[in-house]
Amino acid sequence: MPRESLVRRAARALSSLKLTLTCLALLMLLVVACTLLQVPLGTRVAVERTIRTFLVWAPLDGGRRLPVFPGGGLVGAVLLVNLLFAQFLRLELSRRKAGMWLAHLGVVLLFVGEFGTALFQVESQMPIEVGQTRDYSEDVRRLELAVADATAPDADVVTAVPDSLLRPGAEIAHPSLPFSIRVRRWYANSELGMRKPDSPPSEATAGIGPGLDVREAPEVASDDAENAAAALIEVRDGAESLGTFWVSNELGAPQGFARGGRTWRFSLRPRRYYLPFALTLEEFHHDIYPGTDIPKNFSSIVRLRDPSRGEDRPVKIWMNNPLRYDGKAFYQASFGQGDRVSVLQVVRNPGWRLPYLACALVALGLVLHFGAKLASSLGGAR
Amino acid sequence: MKKALAPRFAFWGALAAGLLCAAAPLAAPAPDSARAPEAFARLPVLEGGRVKPLDSFARNSLLLIRGTQTLPVDGRQVSAVEWLLDALTRPEAADTYKIFTIDDPEVLGLIGLDAGRERRFAYWQIEPRAEEVRAQAGRAEKVESARRTRFQSAVLNLAQRLDLYERIKNTLMIAGSQDPAGELAAFGEAVPDALHGAHSGGRATPRERAAMKVLAELLERYRFLAGAAAFKPLPPRAGEADDAWSSIGEAMLKPVGPGGEPHPGLASFALMARARRKSDDAGFRQALAEYAVWLESARPDDARRARDEVRFNRAQPFVSGMALYVAALLGIFAWWATRRAEARAAALGLLAAALLVHTAGLAARILLQGRPPVTNLYSSALFVGWVAALLGLVAERAHRKGFAAAGGALLGFCTLVIAQNLTTSGDTMEMMRAVLDSNFWLSTHVVCVTIGYGSTFLAGALGIAWVLRRQFVSRPDPEMTRALVSLGYGVVAFSLLFSFVGTTLGGIWADQSWGRFWGWDPKENGALLIVLWNAFILHARWAGYARERGVMVMTVFGNVVTALSWFGVNMLGIGLHSYGFMDKAFYWLAAFCALQLALMALGLLPPRFWEAPESP
Numbered sequence: 001m002p003r004e005s006l007v008r009r010a011a012r013a014l015s016s017l018k019l020t021l022t023c024l025a026l027l028m029l030l031v032v033a034c035t036l037l038q039v040p041l042g043t044r045v046a047v048e049r050t051i052r053t054f055l056v057w058a059p060l061d062g063g064r065r066l067p068v069f070p071g072g073g074l075v076g077a078v079l080l081v082n083l084l085f086a087q088f089l090r091l092e093l094s095r096r097k098a099g100m101w102l103a104h105l106g107v108v109l110l111f112v113g114e115f116g117t118a119l120f121q122v123e124s125q126m127p128i129e130v131g132q133t134r135d136y137s138e139d140v141r142r143l144e145l146a147v148a149d150a151t152a153p154d155a156d157v158v159t160a161v162p163d164s165l166l167r168p169g170a171e172i173a174h175p176s177l178p179f180s181i182r183v184r185r186w187y188a189n190s191e192l193g194m195r196k197p198d199s200p201p202s203e204a205t206a207g208i209g210p211g212l213d214v215r216e217a218p219e220v221a222s223d224d225a226e227n228a229a230a231a232l233i234e235v236r237d238g239a240e241s242l243g244t245f246w247v248s249n250e251l252g253a254p255q256g257f258a259r260g261g262r263t264w265r266f267s268l269r270p271r272r273y274y275l276p277f278a279l280t281l282e283e284f285h286h287d288i289y290p291g292t293d294i295p296k297n298f299s300s301i302v303r304l305r306d307p308s309r310g311e312d313r314p315v316k317i318w319m320n321n322p323l324r325y326d327g328k329a330f331y332q333a334s335f336g337q338g339d340r341v342s343v344l345q346v347v348r349n350p351g352w353r354l355p356y357l358a359c360a361l362v363a364l365g366l367v368l369h370f371g372a373k374l375a376s377s378l379g380g381a382r
Numbered sequence: 383m384k385k386a387l388a389p390r391f392a393f394w395g396a397l398a399a400g401l402l403c404a405a406a407p408l409a410a411p412a413p414d415s416a417r418a419p420e421a422f423a424r425l426p427v428l429e430g431g432r433v434k435p436l437d438s439f440a441r442n443s444l445l446l447i448r449g450t451q452t453l454p455v456d457g458r459q460v461s462a463v464e465w466l467l468d469a470l471t472r473p474e475a476a477d478t479y480k481i482f483t484i485d486d487p488e489v490l491g492l493i494g495l496d497a498g499r500e501r502r503f504a505y506w507q508i509e510p511r512a513e514e515v516r517a518q519a520g521r522a523e524k525v526e527s528a529r530r531t532r533f534q535s536a537v538l539n540l541a542q543r544l545d546l547y548e549r550i551k552n553t554l555m556i557a558g559s560q561d562p563a564g565e566l567a568a569f570g571e572a573v574p575d576a577l578h579g580a581h582s583g584g585r586a587t588p589r590e591r592a593a594m595k596v597l598a599e600l601l602e603r604y605r606f607l608a609g610a611a612a613f614k615p616l617p618p619r620a621g622e623a624d625d626a627w628s629s630i631g632e633a634m635l636k637p638v639g640p641g642g643e644p645h646p647g648l649a650s651f652a653l654m655a656r657a658r659r660k661s662d663d664a665g666f667r668q669a670l671a672e673y674a675v676w677l678e679s680a681r682p683d684d685a686r687r688a689r690d691e692v693r694f695n696r697a698q699p700f701v702s703g704m705a706l707y708v709a710a711l712l713g714i715f716a717w718w719a720t721r722r723a724e725a726r727a728a729a730l731g732l733l734a735a736a737l738l739v740h741t742a743g744l745a746a747r748i749l750l751q752g753r754p755p756v757t758n759l760y761s762s763a764l765f766v767g768w769v770a771a772l773l774g775l776v777a778e779r780a781h782r783k784g785f786a787a788a789g790g791a792l793l794g795f796c797t798l799v800i801a802q803n804l805t806t807s808g809d810t811m812e813m814m815r816a817v818l819d820s821n822f823w824l825s826t827h828v829v830c831v832t833i834g835y836g837s838t839f840l841a842g843a844l845g846i847a848w849v850l851r852r853q854f855v856s857r858p859d860p861e862m863t864r865a866l867v868s869l870g871y872g873v874v875a876f877s878l879l880f881s882f883v884g885t886t887l888g889g890i891w892a893d894q895s896w897g898r899f900w901g902w903d904p905k906e907n908g909a910l911l912i913v914l915w916n917a918f919i920l921h922a923r924w925a926g927y928a929r930e931r932g933v934m935v936m937t938v939f940g941n942v943v944t945a946l947s948w949f950g951v952n953m954l955g956i957g958l959h960s961y962g963f964m965d966k967a968f969y970w971l972a973a974f975c976a977l978q979l980a981l982m983a984l985g986l987l988p989p990r991f992w993e994a995p996e997s998p
Contacts, residue, residue, distance in 0.1 A: 017927075020925075021925065028914050031907045032907075035907045043901065289430075290428060290431060290625035290626075291429065291625075292431040292813070296819060320895045329897050331897045333896070359883070359886035359887070366878065366882065370879060377872070
């Protein structure tokens with residue numbers, strides 16, 4: 001008897017409306033916090049710290065942190081469990097309650113969709129100049145250390161190391177590389193300048209590093225600012241040092257060295273996602289309202305070439321009209337360089353259809369439920 | 383029989399009287415409608431990306447600069463278009479009109495104006511320090527708008543208004559030019575000689591050289607005009623692109639086309655300007671009439687639309703609506719005081735009239751703009767009030783207690799007042815920026831969300847009615863209370879439906895345009911908060927944790943949530959949806975929220991708590 005009653009009690013607690021109300025209130029507080037924190041932190045970081053996390057952490061002195069509040073992930077998960085329990089334990093399965101069933105099913109899908117987005121959505125950008133062809137997109141928020149074997153004249157063989165591995169003291173080795181890379185320093189943001197006579201001696205021994213003055217800077221979080229990450233890497237063959245380089249996403253010039261008849265190049269660059277097809281920007285239009293500089297529309301005409309599927313066709317991508325292809329969506333996001341460059345936002349989200357279904361279900365459910373209530377209350381009034 | 387008829391008469395009588403009052407500004411002959419400024423007001427021009435009558439441009443500009451639609455000059459009210467005419471053609475007179483409203487003491491200090499309680503200044507008073515204002519504004523412009531100090535916002539705002547005024551002065555002619563028609567003639571005379579001289583290979587006659595000099599000077603002036611013009615008055619001629627309107631300067635600089643002759647509007651506007659400068663009313667009217675005839679034949683559609691818009695501007699349906707909502711509210715009070723059926727019928731008649739006028743205004747805007755009703759903050763205020771008033775009137779039919787109607791009338795009035803205050807930020811029919819240029823989503827997502835705002839406010843108004851009744855009405859009336867509570871519940875359910883559908887439709891729009899359904903953007907979060915709060919109220923009621931008092935007090939908090947979502951998030955100055963910073967509105971918003979919280983506290987206190995307990 002105690003065992004069953006314990007299970008029952010747990011089930012009852014999980015299905016209770018008190019829990020629902022608590023979670024709704026917590027969620028409101030989180031949403032308010034997320035909104036207010038966007039002013040100092042920018043949208044992305046504010047969302048990461050309040051919503052897309054299981055606990056909200058407060059930083060303490062000395063780099064430690066303390067959980068102060070349940071995060072959006074936790075509240076959402078509890079609310080989801082609560083909803084499922086309440087649905088199956090409490091709500092009768094009847095025609096009278098059909099609207100409630102539909103509406104709550106829709107809410108479940110919305111939650112699942114948001115969790116799926118947090119887990120699986122990959123966002124990247126594809127800037128293309130008119131006439132240029134691209135078969136990859138980049139994520140400027142994440143970097144990678146690209147080590148290219150540039151020996152062959154027509155193609156490089158690139159080994160990419162994600163920035164999450166670039167931590168001081170890390171030793172990076174890969175079968176495709178005849179040497180290892182030791183990370184000596186990693187700055188998430190830095191100030192780069194040319195060395196002045198009074199600068200401290202540079203730690204780099206090769207590439208352009210010896211002429212640079214690299215200082216760590218506080219990381220910036222706002223949505224339009226970009227960090228200048230920098231890594232000091234030492235290339236080693238066993239115990240022998242082949243050179244120490246500064247690499248940064250701010251440095252445009254390629255650096256490298258030659259050894260054993262092969263040429264190697266390093267760069268720290270936005271992480272690339274290669275596509276099995278290519279887009280060529282044929283035209284970019286930036287329409288304005290006559291006599292003003294108010295933008296009316298942005299549109300890109302691209303040629304989509306996918307040899308594996310025999311596709312070779314022009315596509316128009318413009319505001320509110322993305323190209324959906326191969327599980328990814330390409331949106332007209334931005335532009336630059338005097339309307340010569342169009343920036344496409346590339347989003348891969350396998351669950352993008354879920355919210356559409358969820359909205360339809362909730363709307364239908366609410367209309368059914370409240371409609372029935374309204375009808376009965378009007379009927380009762382007569 | 384007679385008894386049943388009286389209320390009916392009262393209803394229709396009040397309705398008709400209300401509509402007649404609202405239609406009065408349309409039907410009444412305009413003060414001397416043949417007068418030149420009224421005809422000038424109807425001319426279409428291109429400004430801000432759309433073709434509009436000069437009347438709208440004049441009103442919007444004066445609202446931007448001064449915050450009003452008319453201007454007192456020498457004890458007489460001058461209309462916006464008369465002011466515009468003076469600024470265009472007689473800047474030396476317009477420079478003395480006190481049109482620049484400056485509230486910020488530090489800006490006043492910067493200009494060196496210490497006028498005691500005077501807050502409005504003429505251009506000539508500011509001009510000596512205009513360079514300093516511009517320099518300070520240039521500095522303020524580099525600061526992110528959300529981080530500007532009060533002084534920086536104020537000085538930037540003043541610089542923008544000065545700039546607009548100066549551009550207006552340099553639209554038809556260079557400000558202070560004595561004879562624009564003469565200049566035009568001189569230009570026409572100089573062209574052949576100058577051209578001949580220019581092609582003579584350095585052997586130009588003295589006469590040709592003089593013509594070249596005149597032409598060069600005039601070209602310089604027209605180039606300046608082309609860059610400075612505040613609007614483009616010259617419509618495209620046959621064979622030109624439909625949006626190829628041009629300013630006076632642009633038309634002068636354009637090489638003479640295949641047709642060979644200059645734009646007919648050039649001479650007309652120059653003649654109008656000269657006549658106006660010389661106070662030659664007959665000459666002005668003649669030039670205007672000739673231009674109007676040409677316009678009617680060349681651009682009949684633009685001319686007609688401009689006339690329609692002038693009619694709409696003059697009718698001011700939202701001002702009449704405001705008055706009618708107040709009248710309806712007073713009528714309801716009279717009904718509550720007298721308990722007479724006629725008073726109720728008359729009040730509802732007035733409310734119906736207010737709603738009809740409000741509807742007509744919205745419909746006119748939809749027709750003029752070719753857009754769904756809500757396109758910006760201003761129109762969202764118009765629509766919120768309309769939804770609340772409509773719902774209030776419908777709900778009044780279910781529960782004939784007057785509260786729903788009173789709430790609707792009050793909200794209709796308040797939102798129209800808010801809208802009226804938002805007109806000072808420029809053209810209310812502005813063009814939609816790229817992403818927003820989608821009538822489908824504007825008419826679904828935006829309309830649904832705005833309906834959610836309106837109904838949540840109506841629920842809040844019912845909550846306030848409940849709180850006030852509980853504290854200030856001594857005679858208990860359980861039937862009335864029950865009606866209020868069930869109405870409140872119904873309206874909350876309605877709001878949940880619309881705010882949820884509206885919010886998720888917004889997510890779908892975002893998915894279509896930016897690739898994410900939900901981005902936790904401030905405006906999205908605001909809408910989500912309304913959904914969550916309405917869901918909270920309903921679940922609390924279903925669970926039995928909140929009954930009559932709990933639900934009604936919570937609906938009052940819905941006012942806070944909605945106000946913050948509607949206006950508050952715009953004050954954060956970030957996000958894809960923000961409309962711009964409004965610091966004045968901030969204090970009003972804070973006061974509103976504080977009032978709601980006070981009302982909630984009042985609702986939570988025991989009824990009539992201030993009275994001494996009855997002695998046994």
